[in-house]
Every structure is written in structure tokens, then in C-alpha cells.
Amino acid sequence: MVEERRITRRAFARKCAVTGAAAALGTIGVSLATRLGGRSETASESRKRYDTGLRVTPRGALPNIVIIHADDLGWGDLGCYGSKSIKTPHLDRLAREGMRFTDFYSSNALCTPSRFGLLTGRYPKRVGLHWVLWMEDLPFFAKLLRKVGRVLNAIGASDIGADCEIRGIPAEEITIAEGLRAAGYRTGCIGKWHLGDFRIIPEYNPCNHGFDYFYGLPWDHEEVPCPLYRNHGMVREGWNDLSEIHQVLADGAVDFIEREKGNAFFLYYAPPDPHVPLHPSERFRGKSAGGIYGDVVEELDANVGRVLDCLKRNGLERKTLVIFTSDNGPWYHGSTGGQRGRKGQSYEGGFNVPMIARWPGRIQPGTVCSEPSMNIDLLPTCFAIAGVSLPEDRIVDGRDIGGLLAGTAKKSPHEALYFYHHDELEGVRVGRWKFYQDISTYTYPLPVNKQHFAQPAEGPWLYDLEKDPYESYPVNNRHPEVVEELLSRIRKWEREMKANPKGKLRNG
Numbered sequence: 001m002v003e004e005r006r007i008t009r010r011a012f013a014r015k016c017a018v019t020g021a022a023a024a025l026g027t028i029g030v031s032l033a034t035r036l037g038g039r040s041e042t043a044s045e046s047r048k049r050y051d052t053g054l055r056v057t058p059r060g061a062l063p064n065i066v067i068i069h070a071d072d073l074g075w076g077d078l079g080c081y082g083s084k085s086i087k088t089p090h091l092d093r094l095a096r097e098g099m100r101f102t103d104f105y106s107s108n109a110l111c112t113p114s115r116f117g118l119l120t121g122r123y124p125k126r127v128g129l130h131w132v133l134w135m136e137d138l139p140f141f142a143k144l145l146r147k148v149g150r151v152l153n154a155i156g157a158s159d160i161g162a163d164c165e166i167r168g169i170p171a172e173e174i175t176i177a178e179g180l181r182a183a184g185y186r187t188g189c190i191g192k193w194h195l196g197d198f199r200i201i202p203e204y205n206p207c208n209h210g211f212d213y214f215y216g217l218p219w220d221h222e223e224v225p226c227p228l229y230r231n232h233g234m235v236r237e238g239w240n241d242l243s244e245i246h247q248v249l250a251d252g253a254v255d256f257i258e259r260e261k262g263n264a265f266f267l268y269y270a271p272p273d274p275h276v277p278l279h280p281s282e283r284f285r286g287k288s289a290g291g292i293y294g295d296v297v298e299e300l301d302a303n304v305g306r307v308l309d310c311l312k313r314n315g316l317e318r319k320t321l322v323i324f325t326s327d328n329g330p331w332y333h334g335s336t337g338g339q340r341g342r343k344g345q346s347y348e349g350g351f352n353v354p355m356i357a358r359w360p361g362r363i364q365p366g367t368v369c370s371e372p373s374m375n376i377d378l379l380p381t382c383f384a385i386a387g388v389s390l391p392e393d394r395i396v397d398g399r400d401i402g403g404l405l406a407g408t409a410k411k412s413p414h415e416a417l418y419f420y421h422h423d424e425l426e427g428v429r430v431g432r433w434k435f436y437q438d439i440s441t442y443t444y445p446l447p448v449n450k451q452h453f454a455q456p457a458e459g460p461w462l463y464d465l466e467k468d469p470y471e472s473y474p475v476n477n478r479h480p481e482v483v484e485e486l487l488s489r490i491r492k493w494e495r496e497m498k499a500n501p502k503g504k505l506r507n508g
Helices: 009-037 043-049 089-096 111-120 139-154 158-165 176-182 244-260 291-313 375-386 402-406 480-499
Strands: 064-070 099-101 186-192 213-217 228-230 233-236 265-270 320-326 355-358 367-369 417-421 424-430 433-436 461-464
Touching: 064 111, 064 291, 064 375, 089 291, 089 320, 089 355, 111 176, 111 375, 176 186, 176 265, 176 375, 186 244, 213 244, 244 265, 244 291, 291 320, 320 375, 375 402, 424 480, 433 480, 461 480
Parallel strands: 064 265, 064 320, 099 367, 186 213, 186 265
Antiparallel strands: 099 355, 213 228, 228 233, 320 355, 417 424, 424 433, 433 461
16 A cells, blocks of 8 residues: 655655765764664663662552553444444443543554553653654664664754654653553553564564563554564464454453463553454454444454453452553544544544543442543553652653542643644643644545645634534634633743753653
8 A cells, every 4th residue: 555654844854864864874874873872772771771760659459450552443433432333332331330531632643652652651752753653674774774863863963863763662761561560560562562663673572661471563464564473572474364363462462361360460452453454353244334444343342342351250350440542533434423633633533532441449330531631641540550650750741640530530630731743733732722723634644635625724723622522613713812821831832842852850
């Protein structure tokens, strides 16, 4: 499939500079990079010299934590979010037994940066992961580009160098898995990773980022070949039938629970559904009123049901916090629930995703939370549950939403949530207001016939999400004082990010 990928003038200039630098450096550059950057440092080596600043305060029996992270699932694709075409009985039951969030956001409207935000509690902008990471077809050049980045950083061209060097989740980032493992959890990652091609640069493997066990895919099944890995070793090079992936990964999630049921465990289960290509298993093919996309979502629901049944069968339901969400809004297929925009856009349809949380005895059944929150909140929330301090050497953008889950907090812990389109800050949400200083009119990837898409009037745009959740009626002329306040907030945030993009604190 041929894709048209957006490139801004600034990104184009960077890439030209990088290409020129690589050409100019040649073998001299490789030698210089070796002297400056040395061989690729492993994550474990980096950890030895890097003070994470984590402290653990024991809090008695540790609950299990299961995060199920779907791929390109729309806000309106589940029965509990209003779908009439797709049957999702297991997720609907999870919502009845727990809390359903209506205003929960991903930290980006694309796969890689959203996953970074969930696992680290930080905006992807902080490390330059604002685009989808692709399979590295040319290992030599991938490594060379990374070394060129280190050279450029060393000579002060850090803005350009960062684009070269960041090919996956940086070793110094702290993940949910690392914090929970420090508290005594057994940690497992099952499914799609998409945070670096660890075949080429091993430090990007999940096992180097806090996971005791990994069983899954380096990227999504759109990339071919799509190998299956167990920890650091490949166990399957490809698939004759992509529909096998669904059940193989569900088996892996269930097996991890069965194996670790005697311990406190953290399971990050990231099935690659319903991302294209759509390949439902034979048992689900043709069964949904939502077409082939609906078939895949119904199979996803059934596999979530297998995980929930495993918890119940082993008497773990009351000991386990289960969180279900998606990495971004729907792509070609799927429902946003009527919200404007789709995957790759800063509108609600690109960022607002389903989120369901169940923890019997801790979360009131059948409750709904309409306070704004984001997937960056999962790290501080999980850390608080496990008695793990936040790192003291960096800014963590997420907030503990334990109060919202327990029903003891009535308001979001965030003053504002920020919405990036790639590396450009487009919008902010404060309370009922969603404000865009600019907005991109295309989805990801660029549509072939862009001229068929209406071009908006010149911004900015202000929407009242309480009265207009579909972002149909800009009201900036009615509320100039709100526009000024939110524009001022955006400018302040951008100044702070420019001055300290990585969010370093006193120990940084």
C-alpha cells in the first residue's frame, strides 16, 4: 500500500540537513560518531548510570493491574458507547461492573506517540516521538542515522540530531512496568509494541523497559513481514493467515495470567485490532452487522472476555484493576460516535477514546465519569496504587486519577490537556472549552483527493464541548475572553516546552 506522508517545511529542512550531514560525514562521520557516541548502549547499561529517583512505600497486598490497549478503536464502536451495529457483550459487562469514561483522551492521534504517552506518563513531544515508527528496512542506515544524530547533538545541532537519533523509546524513560517491577510486580507485555525496531536496535525491546516477559509483535500487522517474538528471540517469522494473530496473542495474555496468578502482576495486553488490514478469524467472519470491521471488533471483545474469564476462574477479579482503552480514534472504518475528525487529527474523533475501568470494591459499578483525563494519567495512577513515587528528575505530565476512579474526586486533576498534531501544538482543553490555535484538515495518511475536503476558515476556533460535543459551531466571537485566556495558556506552555523540552528537573 502506497501512503502519502505529511512533511512540513520545517521537517523537510531538517531531513535535508540530516541527509547532507550523513553524506558529508561519510566514513569520517561514522568514525566520529563512534568516538562520540561509542557503540549502542544497552538499556541495562544506561540504567546503571541513570538515577530514576523512584522510591517504593509498601502498601500491603498489591492488586494486579491489567491494561488492555486496543488499536484504532473508535469511541462509538462499543455497545456501551452507543454502537447499534457491533455487539460487544464482554466490554459492555466490564462497563456495567465498573466506570465508563466519556472524556478520556489518548496523548496523540497516532499509534507510536500514544503508546509512549501511556507507558511513560509524558507527552510524546518531550522526546520527539511524534510520528509513527516504521519497520527499519535498511539496518545499516538506521544505525548510521542514529549515529549521525549523536554527532549533531554533540556539536549543538540538537533539534536536528533528535530527529535522527530517536528511533524508539529512549533508554532513560521510565515506564509503568519499571515502576511496578520495582514494587515487586511481575510484568508482561503481550501484543503490539511499536516503540522501536528492536531487531535492529535491541535496547528498544520491551524487556529492556521494565517487562519481565514479552510475547508479541514489533509493530502492527500492516508491516510485512510481521514476526512474533518471545522476549528477545523470534519464534515466528510471518503468518500464512493474519487472522491467526488475534487468538495467538489472546492465548499469550491468558497464559501470562495463569503463570503469574500466584504473584502480583502487571499485564499490558495490546492487541493490534481493529487496525487494518482487517482479518477476522473464521468463527467471527461475516457475523457482525458492522461488516468486516465489526467482525474484528467482536473478536476483540471475545478475546477481552477470555482475559476477564481467566481472572474470574482464578479468583482474581476483586484483586485486579482492569483498564480498557484505545491508542487513538478510528482510521478508515469505525465510529467516532458522531464526533468530528478521525485518527491523525486533533478533533475529538482523533483523540477521544473509550476508557473503561473495573476494580470490584474500589470502583462503583455502573458509574460514568465525564471529567477530562488522558492516557498519560495511567502511570501516576498505577504508581500511586502500588506505592511507587514519581521520578524526581523529570516532569511527569500525567496526574493520578485514582480519585475519579474511586468517586471521591469530582473534578479532573488537570488544569489543561494539550493536543499535538505530530510535533505541532494545535489545541488545548480546559474544562468545557476546547480551543484550537490551528487545525489540520487532513487525516492520516493524506487522502488522495484532498480537494474533496472542505477547507476551514482561518482560525482560531473555540468550541463549548458541553453544548457542542461534535465541534460543529465555533463560538470564539461570543467568548473573546476565553479565547484570550486559552491562547495565553498555549503560548506559556510552548515557551516552557521550548526552554525545557525534556522536562528535566533538579536531578536531571
